[in-house]
Amino acid sequence: MVDILHRVGIDASPSDVFQALTTLDRLNAWWTNDTTGDPRIDGVIHFQFGDRGFFDMKVVGLEPGKRVLWEVIAGPGEWIGTEVSWELKPHGDATTIMFKHQGWREPVEFMHHCSTKWATFLLSLKASLETGKGAPFPDDVRISVDAD
């Protein structure tokens, strides 16, 4: 089992960062602009990326201002059964996010891609909170020579 790890500091309170991970209108601002579903505990959030694909995340952990845990229940085969873990740590008036996308079965090429892509979306989350303007799909940062 291998994990994608990232850390980003955001000039916003843990409570604000938690909101950005647990409300549809705030999720829309940094990952994909087509986010629907139920972001409450045991709910399923649907993240749609046009005709490129989607992820369905079951909310399996929520500690306000501290932690969010999603389990991938539908989407690309490599993602199913993996978990996306957000740990929020206060840093003065700001917040440090410790991010893990854990439980990949193999370090496949797609995992390399997703690692880089997660970094760009974490910076989109940071920008959405600090400047009011993130870069969610379909305005996300391109990291390849293909469309994505």
Next chain:
Amino acid sequence: MVDILHRVGIDASPSDVFQALTTLDRLNAWWTNDTTGDPRIDGVIHFQFGDRGFFDMKVVGLEPGKRVLWEVIAGPGEWIGTEVSWELKPHGDATTIMFKHQGWREPVEFMHHCSTKWATFLLSLKASLETGKGAPFPDDVRISVDAD
């Protein structure tokens, strides 16, 4: 042992990407503007980041247009003995980089930070080749609420 993985596609030939990893003036354009040393096989490249620190990389693998492998021989304790591996794959007229920073002993918090930071420098490398303007230190992308 845990690894940082990334993948980036660059609209430049494998030969141009290889140059950007193996010549001082091109390395200067995307990681740190203070890069010195000997980028030939068995040489040591010194990457200095002002008073924040440095990395010394021994060039332990070079296959023109295909692969570059560095071994970290000085710098932060967590990095020493790890390897930075660049695999270049042709993708039409472009290049896909499969990147690994491998051999971390533990998935410490600093590793999370470095994973995100590597993504920003890979995008700096991409921009340096595609637009002529990267974002090397000290003009690198800030990912935390501290100086780095």
